Amino acid sequence: MKILIAIAVLVVAIIGSASLFTVNETETAILFKWGKIQRSNYEPGLHVQIPFINNIKKFDTRIQTFDAKPEDYLTEEKKIVVVDSFIQWRIEDVEAFYVSMRGDMDVAQERIGTIVKEGLRNEFGRRVMHEVISGERHIIMDDINKSANKDVKPFGIRIVDVRIKRIEFPPKVSDKIFRRMETERTRIAKELRAEGNESAARITSEADRQVTILKAEAFKKAEQTRGEGDAQSASIYAQAYGKNKEFYSFYRSLNAYRNTFSSTSDIMVVEPDSDFFNYFKNIEGK
Numbered sequence: 001m002k003i004l005i006a007i008a009v010l011v012v013a014i015i016g017s018a019s020l021f022t023v024n025e026t027e028t029a030i031l032f033k034w035g036k037i038q039r040s041n042y043e044p045g046l047h048v049q050i051p052f053i054n055n056i057k058k059f060d061t062r063i064q065t066f067d068a069k070p071e072d073y074l075t076e077e078k079k080i081v082v083v084d085s086f087i088q089w090r091i092e093d094v095e096a097f098y099v100s101m102r103g104d105m106d107v108a109q110e111r112i113g114t115i116v117k118e119g120l121r122n123e124f125g126r127r128v129m130h131e132v133i134s135g136e137r138h139i140i141m142d143d144i145n146k147s148a149n150k151d152v153k154p155f156g157i158r159i160v161d162v163r164i165k166r167i168e169f170p171p172k173v174s175d176k177i178f179r180r181m182e183t184e185r186t187r188i189a190k191e192l193r194a195e196g197n198e199s200a201a202r203i204t205s206e207a208d209r210q211v212t213i214l215k216a217e218a219f220k221k222a223e224q225t226r227g228e229g230d231a232q233s234a235s236i237y238a239q240a241y242g243k244n245k246e247f248y249s250f251y252r253s254l255n256a257y258r259n260t261f262s263s264t265s266d267i268m269v270v271e272p273d274s275d276f277f278n279y280f281k282n283i284e285g286k
Contacts, residue, residue: 028094084166088161097156
């Protein structure tokens with residue numbers, strides 16, 4: 001009897017535990033009866049089901065982030081740009097989501113990506129390059145968000161945000177642009193270098209001209225000073241000669257002897273009665 005009671009209590013406990021289920025704050029749930037939806041959009045908390053008749057499927061209601069692959073898009077002037085974007089979305093109506101997407105998150109993300117991609121293609125196709133790169137990026141994202149939400153609403157989904165991370169040119173186009181930029185920068189560098197060389201040559205030429213002028217003026221002044229000195233020296237000599245002709249003649253002869261006999265290796269051939277040796281013979285030079 002006790003065994004039967006224990007078995008009964010165990011069965012009741014199992015059935016009781018199977019009759020209860022919890023839904024977390026980040027979840028919602030769908031209640032199925034024989035495979036058909038009986039109730040959906042459960043609030044967080046403890047709920048009851050009929051074991052073996054009902055079954056529960058839970059879904060994450062938090063914001064999901066889908067990082068889309070970079071895609072090529074054509075602008076209005078038929079130029080290609082590569083756009084890298086991501087999408088944030090969440091489940092709003094879990095029953096519609098289950099019916100339309102079979103409750104598969106991957107299927108939902110693939111469908112959302114297709115819708116957003118089509119929206120991007122339309123938005124880029126009616127704008128020129130300047131607008132999509134800098135001028136109207138935030139407008140593009142707002143417009144895509146609005147249009148995409150209209151398309152995904154029947155799926156029980158709400159798109160929270162669509163963000164463009166990066167807009168680039170295709171690799172081949174980027175290489176051409178970089179080469180063109182490099183060529184342009186090289187041209188500008190050559191022009192600046194040529195202008196610098198021209199300025200340097202002009203400055204050097206002006207400096208050389210100034211040096212030549214300064215040297216000429218210095219030489220002129222030196223010659224003038226030398227001439228004035230020579231004139232003054234000649235005047236002094238003349239005055240000295242005028243005061244004592246004999247002393248002046250004797251002084252000049254001494255200087256001549258000093259300069260002539262400064263080296264012992266010099267040889268001079270003159271007649272003994274030459275005037276050069278006058279002061280050797282007589283102190284008066286006679």
